[in-house]
Amino acid sequence: MANAKPPPPNGRGGRGGDPGEAPRRRSPLQSVIYWSLVVGVWGLIFVVAFFAVFSVDLPDTSKLYEVKRQPSISYLDRSGGLVAVRGSQYAPPVDLDKLPPYVPKAFIAIEDRWFYWHFGFNPWGIARSQVYDLTHRGGGPLRGGSTITQQLARNLFLTPNQTYRRKAQELILAIWLEAKFSKKQILELYLNRVYFGAGAYGIEAASQRYFGKPASQLSIGESALLAGLMKGPSRYSPVSATDRAERRTTIVLDEMYRIHAITAAQRDQALHTPVRVNPVLANQRAQYFTDWVDDQVRKLVGEPTEDLVVETTLDLPLQAAAEASVQKGVEAAQNQGVKQAALISLDSEGRVRAYVGGVNYLQSQFDRATSARRQAGSSWKPFVYLTAMEAGRTPDTPVVDEPITIGNWTPRNYTGQYLGPINLEIALKESINTVAARLASEVGTSNVAATAHRLGIVSPIQLDPSMSLGAVEVSPMEMAQAYVPFSNGGVFAKGYGIERIRTASGRVLYDHNVGQAQGRQVINQPALSYMIRMMRQVIASGTGTRAAVKGYDLAGKTGTTSDYRDAWFIGYTGGFVTAVWVGKDDNTPMKKVTGGGPPAGIWHDYMSQALPRLKTEGIPGSEAPQAEPPDMVGQIINGVNGLLNGDHEAEGPGPQTAARPQPEEAPH
Secondary structure, three states: OOOOOOOOOOOHHHOOOOOOOOOOOOOHHHHHHHHHHHHHHHHHHHHHHHHHHHOOOOOOHHHOOOOOOOOOEEEEOOOOOEEEEEOOEOOOOOOHHHOOOHHHHHHHHHHOOOOOOOOOOOHHHHHHHHHHHHHOOOOOOOOOOOOHHHHHHHHHHOOOOOOHHHHHHHHHHHHHHHHHOOHHHHHHHHHHHOEOOOOEEOHHHHHHHHHOOOHHHOOHHHHHHHHHHHHOOOOOOOOOOHHHHHHHHHHHHHHHHHOOOOOHHHHHHHHOOOOOOOHHHHOOOOHHHHHHHHHHHHHHHOOOOOOEEEEEOOOHHHHHHHHHHHHHHHHHOHHHOOOEEEEEEEEOOOEEEEEEOOOOOOOOOOOOOOOOOEEOHHHHHHHHHHHHHHOOOOOOOEEEEOOOOEOOEOOOOOOOOOOEEEEHHHHHHOOOHHHHHHHHHHHOHHHHHHHHHHHOOOOOOOOOHHHHHOOOEEOHHHHHHHHHHHHOOOEOOOOEOEEEEEEOOOOEEEEOOOOOOOOOEOOOOOHHHHHHHHHHHHHHHOOOHHHOOOOOOOEEEEEEOHHHOEEEEEEEEOOEEEEEEEEOOOOOOOOOOOOOOHHHHHHHHHHHHHHHHHOOOOOOOOOOOOOOOOOHHHHHHHHHHOOOOOOOOOOOOOOOOOOOOOOOOOOO
8 A cells, every 4th residue: 555656636637626526517508608708709819800900001081071083074065955964973962861761762672671780791691692602603793792881981982893802991991880870871971972873973963864853853763773773883774774774673673662662552653654864865865976075175174173064066956867867877778788877067167066976876986977087989079170160160161071091090980981072060960080080180189189178178188190089088077177168158167066165163264266267268269159050960960869958059969989888978058068978887898889879868868857947048159059951961972972861860870871870989
C-alpha cells in the first residue's frame, strides 16, 4: 500500500469532484446560452471586421440632399410646341402624403413587400437571390435581393457596378439610412431620387415626362407602369418596348392585389384601361432633328450649367406629315428594294421646317439627312444648266442629243437612244445625259463646281467630266440648301434649325438673328428666270410629273444614279424647298428606282399636306407660268427620226416613243 499512487486531485479527468465521479453535463438551457454566447462573440467579431473592412472608403453621406445632374434641354418648335427634352430632368420633391396611396404601394409590392418589417436588408431575399444566381449562371440576367433601402443607398452614394464590395457597402449604408430616417422618409427619398428612364429622375419628373401630368394625378395603371420600370428603365420602356412594358405592368398590378394594395375590381379596371404615354415620347417625333440641333447647342453656348430652352425652326405639323409620307412611301416601294429615305424642307430664309433622317429612329439612329453622303445623280444638272445660262445660253438654245466622248469617257442615255436636235429646256426636262455632259465640258467643270459651292454645296466636288451627271457625294441638307436660291429670288440661305437658346429663367444665350448679315444674291437675272422656266417643265411634263400638286406653282428636278443606288426628287415653290432621297444604307442597287418614282411620290404626298399650311405664292424671279408648250420633243423626233408620240409613263419620264427618252442616269 505504501507504493500506491494517490488519485488525481480533481478525480477522473482532472475536473474535480469525488474520486470516480462522472463529469457533469450541461442542461439544454446551459447549452443554448453557451453556444449563443459563442456565436454572438464570433458574430460580433465578424460584424466589427465587416464594418472595419468595407467602411474604409464609404462615400461621404453628408451630401445626401445634393442633386448632381446634367441640366435638361427642352426643344420647342416654331410655335412653342414641345418637340423633345434631352438631358436629366428633375422636379421638386413630392410629399408622400400628397400622392394617392396606391402609388407608393405599387413600388413596395413589386420591389420590397417586406419594406416595413426589415432593418434595411432582407436576409431571406439575399439568400434566395444568391441561390437563383448560382443555379442560373449563363441563363439570363441575375436576380438582385436589394430592398428599397439598399436601392436608395446605391442611387444616392454608390455606382451600379456588380461587385461584392459594392454590395457590402450598400448593406452598410442601408443600415445607416434605417437608423437615421423613418420608413416614410426613406420611401419618400426613394421615390424622389430613383431613375425612371427617358432622362427623368424622381416620380414627379417621370410622371411629367411619361404622362404630362403631376404625380398626384397618377392612375393605378400609370403607377404600376412606373413601378415596373425599376427592373430596367430601358428594357421595360413604354416607348421602345411597349409589349414588355405592358406585361410588366400586369405583374405589378397582380402583386398590388396580392398585398391588398388594391381590390380585384381596381386591378381589373386598370388592366382594361389603356395607359396613354406622352405623345412627344410615344411618337419619337423629330428625333433625328433633335440629335442634329442637340450637337449644335454645345458648340454655340458650351456645356450647359442650368436647364435650357431651345427655340427651333421646326414646324411640328409639317414634321408629322413628313415622317408619315416617308414611312408610307418606303413601305410602298419595299418590293423595289427601297429601304431608307431622308427628307428636308427649308423655307426662303433657310429655316428647317421638316427634317427626317430615316424611316425608323428606334431601329437606326444614323442620320441620312446630314450625315450621309450620296451621289446626286441628275439632281445635280441644274448647277450645270445655271452655269450655262450665266454664260449666255437660254432655254431655247438648240443642242443635239447624240453620242459624245469626252477624253476617255462616253456618257450614254438611259435607253441608248438619242433624240437628235432639241433645245436646252427639253434636254433638262427629259434629263438628257449627253447634253448635260457636253454643256459642262463647254462651260468648264470648275465653273460648275464654283456655281454649286456658291449656292450652298459644301462637300468637295471632283472635276472629272462625270461630275456633270452628278458623280458628286452630297447630303440631302446640302441639296435642299443649294436649291433655296431657285425658290426665293436668287438669295443664298444656309439651312439652320436653332432660332434662340435661353435659360429656363429667360436669359438669352444665343439668337440666330443677332449679327446675321443679309443674304447675298447668288443667282441674277435672266439666268434665274430661265432656270425656273425649265425646272417647271420637269414637273409639268418631264421626268417629275408624279410630284405635281394641282393648283400650285412648282418646279424641281429628279435624280437617279448608276445602277439605281440613289434616287432623288428636289422641288420647290415660292420660298419653300423640299429634298427627298431614297436608297439603301449599304449602297447596293435598288430595282430600277428613279427619281421620278418613289422620291417624287413621297414629295407629292408630303407637299399635298404642306402647301395648304404654307399659303405660298408663285415662285419669285420668274415670269408667270405659261400654258404648256407644244410637244417639241415629239415634233422633232417625228420629223427627224420618224417616231410616234405616246402617253406619259406613270413616273413621268416624258413623251414615250419607240426610242423612249431615258428618265435619267448617272455616269458610267
